[in-house]
Amino acid sequence: MSTLSERILGAAAREYVDRKVDRAYAHDGTGVLALEAWKDMGGDRLGKDTGYYIQFDHIAPANNGTTATLQHELRNFAKSSFMQFSDIGCGICHQLMSEGIVLPGEIVVGADSHSVTLGAFGAFATGMGATDMAAIWLTGETWFRVPESTGIHLTGRFTGAAEAKDLALTYVGKLGMDGATYQTLEFVGEGAHHLSMDERLVLSNLSVEAGAKAGLFYADDVTVRYLKEQGYDVMPQESEPCTYQQVLDLDLADVVPLVAVPHRVDTIKPVEALGGLHLDQVFVGTCTNGRYSDLARFARLVKGRKVAVRTIVIPASASILEKAIRTGVLADIVDAGCTIGTPGCGPCLGYHMGVLGEGEVCLSTANRNFRNRMGVGGEIYLGSVATAAASALSGEITSPEAA
Amino acid sequence: MKGKGTAVCLPADIDTDVIIAGRYLRTKDRGIWAAHVLEDLDPTLASHLKGAVIVAGKNFGCGSSREQAAIAIREAGVVAVIAPSFARIFFRNAINIGLPLIESDLTCEEGSTVVFDISEGWVETGGKRHPVRLLSPRMREILTAGGLVEYWRAHR
Numbered sequence: 001m002s003t004l005s006e007r008i009l010g011a012a013a014r015e016y017v018d019r020k021v022d023r024a025y026a027h028d029g030t031g032v033l034a035l036e037a038w039k040d041m042g043g044d045r046l047g048k049d050t051g052y053y054i055q056f057d058h059i060a061p062a063n064n065g066t067t068a069t070l071q072h073e074l075r076n077f078a079k080s081s082f083m084q085f086s087d088i089g090c091g092i093c094h095q096l097m098s099e100g101i102v103l104p105g106e107i108v109v110g111a112d113s114h115s116v117t118l119g120a121f122g123a124f125a126t127g128m129g130a131t132d133m134a135a136i137w138l139t140g141e142t143w144f145r146v147p148e149s150t151g152i153h154l155t156g157r158f159t160g161a162a163e164a165k166d167l168a169l170t171y172v173g174k175l176g177m178d179g180a181t182y183q184t185l186e187f188v189g190e191g192a193h194h195l196s197m198d199e200r201l202v203l204s205n206l207s208v209e210a211g212a213k214a215g216l217f218y219a220d221d222v223t224v225r226y227l228k229e230q231g232y233d234v235m236p237q238e239s240e241p242c243t244y245q246q247v248l249d250l251d252l253a254d255v256v257p258l259v260a261v262p263h264r265v266d267t268i269k270p271v272e273a274l275g276g277l278h279l280d281q282v283f284v285g286t287c288t289n290g291r292y293s294d295l296a297r298f299a300r301l302v303k304g305r306k307v308a309v310r311t312i313v314i315p316a317s318a319s320i321l322e323k324a325i326r327t328g329v330l331a332d333i334v335d336a337g338c339t340i341g342t343p344g345c346g347p348c349l350g351y352h353m354g355v356l357g358e359g360e361v362c363l364s365t366a367n368r369n370f371r372n373r374m375g376v377g378g379e380i381y382l383g384s385v386a387t388a389a390a391s392a393l394s395g396e397i398t399s400p401e402a403a
Numbered sequence: 404m405k406g407k408g409t410a411v412c413l414p415a416d417i418d419t420d421v422i423i424a425g426r427y428l429r430t431k432d433r434g435i436w437a438a439h440v441l442e443d444l445d446p447t448l449a450s451h452l453k454g455a456v457i458v459a460g461k462n463f464g465c466g467s468s469r470e471q472a473a474i475a476i477r478e479a480g481v482v483a484v485i486a487p488s489f490a491r492i493f494f495r496n497a498i499n500i501g502l503p504l505i506e507s508d509l510t511c512e513e514g515s516t517v518v519f520d521i522s523e524g525w526v527e528t529g530g531k532r533h534p535v536r537l538l539s540p541r542m543r544e545i546l547t548a549g550g551l552v553e554y555w556r557a558h559r
Contacts, residue, residue: 016539029428033470036431041555059429067429113468113492129470129496131551138555143541177416178462182491211465213491264416349467350425370420370466372443 001242003149004216005184008105008124013148022106022123024136025053027093028060029349030111031074033130038137046082047140053086054078055096057344060088063352091317091343094118094287098201099319100230104219104237109136114287114367116207119184120200121227122219122237127208147213149184150175151244152203154191156253161400163297164199165289165365165384167250168206169258173268174248181211183245191252192217197226198293205288206367209265257399259363260382263371271387271399280360282311282392284385285341286348289365290316292323294385299329301389301400302336308395312354314341338392350374363391404521404547406503408456408482410528412511415460417444419493422464422472436471437478453480456519458511461486464493473497483519485509485526485535498542501550506536521546 003013011017026034031054046052054074062068078085086096093110094117102108104122109115111133118125128142136142152171171185185207187200195203200217207215217223218237227234257271284290284298295315313333315321321343324330334340347354348366356362356378365388369380383391386400420443427439441448457463457476463486464472473496476484483503497504505519507526519526524537538546548554 016541030468030470032431037552040552042559064429070429070431111468113466127468127492129468129473129492129499131470131499132495135551135555138559145539177465178488178490181462181488211462211490351429368420368466370418372424373420376424376426376443 001240003184003242003244004122004186004218004237005124005147005149005214008107009144009146011146013146015146016143017146018141018143019107020141021050021109021136023051023053023097023102023108024133025055025093025097026111026133027054027058028056028071028074029058030130030133032070034111034133034137035074035077037131037134041134041138043134043138046137050136050140051084052082052137053084053097055086055090055093056088057092058349059351060344061342088344089318089342091320092287092290092345095290095316099317100232103227103232104223104234109133109142113208114205116212116215117201117205117287119204119207119214119216120197121223122217124214124216126214145182147182147184148245149186150180151247152185152187153189153247153249154187154252155189156191156251157194158252158255161257161386162255163384163386164195164202166255166258167252168203169260169268169382170250170255171248172206172209172266175210177209177264177266178211180207183212185210185212185215186244187215187217188239193220193222196293197222198291201291202288209367257384257387257401259387259397260369262369262379262381265367265369265382271383271397272402274381274397275399275402277397278361279309279363279391279396281354281356281362282307282309282388283347283354283362283364283366284388285314285316285346286366287316288367289385290314290320292320294365295320295324295333296329297385298389299332301386302393303332305336305393307337307392309392311338311392312341312346313338314346314353315343318343347374363388363397404503405519406482407516407518408454410458410511410513410515410517411452411455412513413457413459416462416465417459418466419464419469419472420466423469423475428469428471433474433478436475440475440479449479455481456517457481457484458509458517459484459486461488463489465490468492470496470500473500473502477502485517498538498546499551501546503546507533509533
């Protein structure tokens with residue numbers, strides 16, 4: 001009996017295989033180096049039968065002339081080849097790939113570590129570097145070591161203010177930053193089936209923070225319904241008994257609001273333990289928590305009130321922004337005193353639209369709090385959307401259950 | 404494939420943001436990456452890495468997929484990186500740009516001479532030879548070619 005990774009890759013764990021890649025994508029950060037490597041390899045046209053995508057999200061719009069020049073070259077390449085190109089403002093690459101592109105059972109490679117996000121669809125989605133991406137552009141294929149898997153067995157439902165982000169921080173805290181290195185996480189159990197696609201995307205997104213190569217959910221009725229809305233008829237993936245390297249049992253009812261404290265994603269504390277910590281900035285967005293459901297939850301919590309600290313809200317894609325405008329969610333957020341940024345990665349990687357200064361403290365809904373990541377000397381606490389809302393209103397780290 | 408260098412000891416969980424900070428990524432100038440490698444860990448380190456073998460703790464290279472991390476280490480003159488485990492994207496990136504990685508629990512002694520043979524699968528220091536985990540045949544081919552660009556130039 002096989003794990004989902006073994007089924008999709010068509011071989012047993014620890015074997016090395018060459019596989020055609022169904023979808024390959026890169027962004028303005030990694031695409032520049034990939035293009036250079038592809039040319040050096042002698043690339044002139046793209047490999048066959050693979051869907052190729054380039055999305056501008058990391059520093060979009062460009063922050064200075066150097067960035068603009070690098071992007072100009074990549075943009076010209078994307079437009080002149082058979083790439084499907086998404087320019088500035090379209091949104092974050094992983095989010096765009098989740099909006100009716102990636103399907104269950106596909107092999108997906110993104111030139112970004114958070115490409116694991118797409119595992120939420122039951123696709124084998126993983127991140128690679130620029131030169132690996134260049135070789136995929138060249139041949140349409142790449143090599144894989146079929147991973148062993150860790151089972152994350154979920155039961156129950158969320159209670160109180162806990163949400164998917166808190167569950168994600170729970171498992172990263174338990175596994176540690178390298179607890180699943182060279183492995184896949186497979187999210188199974190009745191608790192997994194109760195989760196929405198947006199919640200699954202959060203859980204898959206953080207899997208790389210435990211070192212995992214991928215974070216997979218089996219496609220089920222929830223996946224089928226979501227993709228039906230995007231115009232696809234797909235079949236659920238039947239799970240079968242299989243052997244996991246290790247199994248982590250988590251009851252959603254036990255999950256409480258958490259934060260990851262500087263400078264490690266696996267150093268987790270209950271929000272309450274940090275209550276009262278002064279904040280200079282709150283950031284809601286990214287490939288972790290910038291979806292419509294996140295913005296709607298945030299809006300519900302801040303509606304009719306004013307934030308007490310500078311708060312930046314960035315929708316993960318243009319379609320999310322458009323929906324938030326249409327439903328009034330955006331107006332509630334703006335009325336509460338928040339600043340809205342262009343759909344994309346925003347300040348997550350410390351480039352623009354909310355970089356931290358020396359000694360500044362930020363509560364962010366992103367997925368990394370490495371030293372200096374959002375700016376030299378800045379400190380990053382990672383938490384849920386509800387924790388971000390409660391903290392934005394008070395100007396200090398605040399449990400959403402206390403609010 | 405053999406090599407030799409002077410040990411530089413680093414802790415566990417060195418992430419790619421620490422290896423090369425995001426603020427230095429928007430360029431194609433490899434000299435800039437080499438000059439700022441590991442700056443947030445120790446600003447003096449970059450100038451001491453010529454001929455070095457980095458001997459680090461587990462999970463070296465965790466975090467983002469930025470290939471500039473592996474390039475920065477190589478361009479600074481590092482001969483190889485030895486660690487008990489590597490984050491997998493960094494692992495592929497390093498081999499793809501021709502930087503040898505060696506999986507080993509070797510205890511680091513700052514300044515000692517480290518000799519290694521990747522084809523035979525051993526590392527030697529202080530007169531003692533330790534076996535290491537062998538790279539897959541494909542990774543050895545890529546590394547021997549000098550990287551994935553050179554590999555595909557030869558195989559197309």
